[in-house]
Amino acid sequence: MTKNINNMQRKKLDPAVLISALIIAAVYVAVFVLEQIMPPTSMLFTVLKKAAVYALVAVSMNLLNGFTGLFSLGQAGFMLIGAYAYGIFTIPVAQRAAVYQYYNGGLVQFSLPVIPALVLAGLAAAAFAFLIGLPVLRLKSDYLAIATLGFAEIVRSIFQWDKLGMLTNGSNMLRLFPTFNDFNIKNAEGEVVVYLSTLMPFVIAGVCIALIVMLLHSSYGRSFMAIRDDEISAEAMGINLAKHKQLAFCISSFFAGVGGAMLAMYSNSVQAKSFTSAMTYEILLIVVIGGIGSVTGSCISSFLFVACSEWWLRFLDQKQMIGNFEVPLLRNGFRLVVFSVIIMVVVLFFRQGIMGTKELPDLFRKKLPKKTGKEGEAK
Secondary structure, eight states: OHHHHHHHHHHSOOHHHHHHHHHHHHHHHHHHHHHHHSOTTOHHHHHHHHHHHHHHHHHHHHHHHTSSOOOOOOHHHHHHHHHHHHHHHHSOGGGHHHHSTTTTTOSOOOOOOHHHHHHHHHHHHHHHHHHHHHHHTTSOHHHHHHHHHHHHHHHHHHHTOGGGHHHHOTTSOEESSOOGGGGSEEOTTSOEEEOOTTHHHHHHHHHHHHHHHHHHTSHHHHHHHHHHHOHHHHHHTTOOHHHHHHHHHHHHHHHHHHHHHHHHHHHSEEOGGGOOHHHHHHHHHHHHHHOTTOHHHHHHHHHHHHHIIIIITGGGGSOOEETTEEOTTOSTTHHHHHHHHHHHHHHHHOTTOSSTTOOGGGGTSOOOOOOOHHHHHHO
C-alpha cells in the first residue's frame, strides 16, 4: 500500500515543470501574435530567427561539451555540411540551371521537401561525425578541440573546391532554395494573410531541443554525464566509453547539421567561406555565458548574444550628437569593443554562466528544508 502511494506521488506533475511549460507556450503565442501585428521588416524578427538557430546549435554543443565533457570545436564544420546538404537537395529542378550555371545544372536533378531535407542535413553531418569520431575521439581535452577545429577548416576548404562544383557549386553560393518565408500562408492573389516565417524556426528549434532534453533525462543522458564527471568510475560501472562518446558526438553533430540548414534558410543562401572558426567561437561563447551544462542557459544567452551584437548596440557604430556636442569614440567598430567589455563583465560576475547548471523549472522550485535528526533517519 505504501509503495502504491509513493508511486502515485511520483507520477504527480511537478508544478515547476508545468509553470515552465506555460511560459514556453506563452513565448510561442507571443511570437505568433507579434508577427501578425508588427511590420515583417522589423529588426525584432531578424533577431528572433537567428537566435532560434543559434539556440539549437548552442544546445547541441552543450550536449557534447557540457553534458559529456568532450571539448569539441567542430560545430561550424557540421553546420556547413548540414547547410549544403539542405541547399543541394531543395533547390527546385527548374532553377538548378540558374544556380549551377557553370556546372550544367549540377549533379543532383531532383528536389526534396523541406522537412525531409532538414533530417537529411542532420544525417549528413552525423555521418561525417561518425567517420571523424573514430580516430579523433581517442584524443582528450585540448587535443580533441584542435583536431575538430582542423576538421572544420578542412571541410570548409573542400566544399569550395571547384572540382566538386557539380555538387557544391564550388566557390559560388547556393540559393533559390526554400526559406522561412515560404512557410507564410498566402491567398490567391499572392498576399500574405498569416505570417509564420518567425514562428517556424522556433517550432523546429523547439522540437529539436525537446528531443535533446528527453535524451538527457534517459539512461543514455545519465551515462553521458557520468563520463563527464569521471571516466574511470563510469567505465567501472559498465559504461562503454567509446560507444557513448561516439553516440554523443554523432547526436550533437546531427542537431548542428539541422541548425546549419536552418541558418541557410535564414540567410537565403549558402557559401562555405561564411562558416569560419569565428562562428564556432560565437557558439562556444554562448554556451559559456549561458552556463556549461544548462539547456535553458544556452537558449537565453543565444537571444541575448544575437540581440546585443545585431540590434541593441548598433547605435555605437554611428556618430551621435547631443545638441552641438559630438559623443566621442562612437564610430564603426566601437560596438564590438563595448560588446567585448560586456562579455568580460558577465564572465567575471557569473563564473558559472547566467544559469550555471540550473534549468527553467529549477527557478520555480521551492527550496525544501533538509530533514535532520530522527525525522531525517525515519525518512
